[in-house]
Amino acid sequence: MEISQVEALEYKDRRAEGLGNLQVLPDELICSILDNLTPRDVARSACASSVMYILCNEEPLWMSLCLNRVNGPLKYKGSWKKTALDLENVPEEYQERCGKPLQFNGFSSLFLYKRLYRCHTTLSGFNFDDGNVERKGDLSLEEFSQEYDGRKPVLLVGLADTWPARNTWAIDQLSLKLWRFSF
DSSP states (O other), X not given: OOOOHHHHHHOXXXXXXXXXGGGGSOHHHHHHHHHTSOHHHHHHHTTSOHHHHHHHTOHHXXXXXXXXXXXXXOOOOSSHHXXXXXXXXXXXXXXXXXXXXXXXXXXXXXXXXXXXXXXXXOGGGOXXXXXXXXXXXXXXXXXXXXXXXXXXXXXXXXXTTXXXXXXXXXXXXXXXXXXXXXX
């Protein structure tokens, strides 16, 4: 989406105005604080300003609020926000109507973008190793320094082959230890 020259001149960062004294806090910290509030309080906070509306209406926040409070079967209501507010027994007339969400320009958050990106990205799009990286075992520090360090990639193999935890950290053994610890 391109911004026209008129829109570019009118662009105003609304973060400072929208957060007031909270503007000194990074978005990560504000979202962390919101994550510790009740769903009712987050819904109320969304009414404080356009920036708080944006921060308080993010689906990952509502998913976290919902899953941290669920006690028993969960009945998804079409969005995490609706589901969380339903769990809190907030009457429907006080819940936001299903209309189109409000849109605001003049606010961007790298933190929110990264969180949204992680929610909608799969690892299948990434190719970590297509077989072109050389694999080496039993590589001395001197060999590594001379041949690879800062020159080309290498995949070190077999480093944990003799590590005792490979045999003792099996699911059955860990479950047994956990069971014994809990009693």
